[in-house]
Amino acid sequence: MASSRLVAGSAVADAEFSRDISLGTTIIAVQFAGGVVLGADSRTSSGSYVANRTQDKITPLLDHVYLCRSGSASDTQAIAGYVQYYLAQLQAERGGPVRVETAAMMAMQMAYGNKNALQAGLIVAGFDADGGSVYAIPLGGTLLRVPFAIGGSGSAYITGWCDKNWRGDMSRDEALDFVRNALRHAMARDSSSGGCVRTVVIDAAGASREFIPGPKLQPTYDELPAPA
Amino acid sequence: MSGIGTGYDLSATTYSPDGKVFQTDYAQKAVDNSSTALGIKCKDGIVLAVEKLVVSKLLVERSSRRIHNVDRHAGICVAGLLPDGRMVVNRAAEEASNYKSFYGEPIPGRVLCERLASYMHLFNLYWSMRPYGTAGLLATYDEDGPALYLVEPSGVAHKYHGTAVGKARQAVKNELEKMKLGQLTCREAVVEAAKILHKVHEEDGKPFEIEMSWICDDSGRVHQRVPAEVLAEAEAAAKAAMEESDMED
Numbered sequence: 001m002a003s004s005r006l007v008a009g010s011a012v013a014d015a016e017f018s019r020d021i022s023l024g025t026t027i028i029a030v031q032f033a034g035g036v037v038l039g040a041d042s043r044t045s046s047g048s049y050v051a052n053r054t055q056d057k058i059t060p061l062l063d064h065v066y067l068c069r070s071g072s073a074s075d076t077q078a079i080a081g082y083v084q085y086y087l088a089q090l091q092a093e094r095g096g097p098v099r100v101e102t103a104a105m106m107a108m109q110m111a112y113g114n115k116n117a118l119q120a121g122l123i124v125a126g127f128d129a130d131g132g133s134v135y136a137i138p139l140g141g142t143l144l145r146v147p148f149a150i151g152g153s154g155s156a157y158i159t160g161w162c163d164k165n166w167r168g169d170m171s172r173d174e175a176l177d178f179v180r181n182a183l184r185h186a187m188a189r190d191s192s193s194g195g196c197v198r199t200v201v202i203d204a205a206g207a208s209r210e211f212i213p214g215p216k217l218q219p220t221y222d223e224l225p226a227p228a
Numbered sequence: 229m230s231g232i233g234t235g236y237d238l239s240a241t242t243y244s245p246d247g248k249v250f251q252t253d254y255a256q257k258a259v260d261n262s263s264t265a266l267g268i269k270c271k272d273g274i275v276l277a278v279e280k281l282v283v284s285k286l287l288v289e290r291s292s293r294r295i296h297n298v299d300r301h302a303g304i305c306v307a308g309l310l311p312d313g314r315m316v317v318n319r320a321a322e323e324a325s326n327y328k329s330f331y332g333e334p335i336p337g338r339v340l341c342e343r344l345a346s347y348m349h350l351f352n353l354y355w356s357m358r359p360y361g362t363a364g365l366l367a368t369y370d371e372d373g374p375a376l377y378l379v380e381p382s383g384v385a386h387k388y389h390g391t392a393v394g395k396a397r398q399a400v401k402n403e404l405e406k407m408k409l410g411q412l413t414c415r416e417a418v419v420e421a422a423k424i425l426h427k428v429h430e431e432d433g434k435p436f437e438i439e440m441s442w443i444c445d446d447s448g449r450v451h452q453r454v455p456a457e458v459l460a461e462a463e464a465a466a467k468a469a470m471e472e473s474d475m476e477d
Contacts, residue, residue, distance in 0.1 A: 090331065093339055105332035 024192025026154025035203030042195035065126030104135035112141025154186030154193035255381035258361030273444020303451035337368025349383020
């Protein structure tokens, strides 16, 4: 990955600006009593160049299951596309809702089956008859059921913060705050995470998205507040 | 069936003038001539039972199986041409296993039934193939509860409260319609099934065995053979009931 190809005659001829487009990212998902919260920053980079500052890294797999993507933007988009397709097929065949575990299993099948060709770290989370659940699918394609998961380059900066502040008995709003604060801290430290904060809450009522523009984020230590 | 000699029955890709595919009808006939098999849906599960004619005294008792496991939560009783039946059962096991490894959960009964029906229907479509001369009673227990299906050679499949295939199917169905299937437990249904099979077999006097399986709460929602002692008890009760009704006559 990240081969430094020179794009002849292109405006971005410098190797540093023409690397593979990757979601150098912070993603997170947490389970709470009545559902799950997923969150992600919005930066997409190509080397040190920010290719997109408002990217949506939280992709729907089904009405009640969403996927956080990290790693190669193209690889994870392709995976999401296949999983959406297979799940739609399965849902039609079964004639009923598909469980989150099944959706996670499908994502794992894609990630593991093509592990040598892919650069993808995924978090699948959703709400079904058994409540909310979070599944982490890191680089090699392992499938892990976890109470919360963090991923992407930015997650390294917040492991300790998350371990300290995570609780198993959070309410919806507490979980949402946890996600936003975790992202805020990761985005402050990680150069390839940044931009805005996107969240999706999935519970019995369905999925609801929220968006916080970068300037509206509470500054962390050493950061300057956005001008009013 | 007026197809004989007319040439309309040589392939499954030729309709007769009145719109029938004779090969499909012949396959169904093979099932209709089979020894009788029945399935009962109870409130706590499914019972499958089949009468097996003992064609030779040299055969080992209870050896040639007609009821097969497909997965932990599914089983099939076949009627008709038994080698064909085995092909269908193998396919069912393959579908169940593939589904489990791909989706990580057991195949729902309805999906298994649909896939089997599509598989059997496939053999009605090409001149180079003949339809399977077999029908399968499919018993499943999934998150929606127990279910009984019958898949026929044409590819038709229906979900039943109780049904029968083979020679004495009509007599068995008459008996099933008299029963209150929604209130029966599998333990009771085992006795009823034994009674019915003994009753419909009464006239011809040929030796036969009964093979029975269930998938119910008692069996841990696992498809398995009815334990030998339970089956023996049921058969004893069936024979006793027959003698009793003989006395009344």
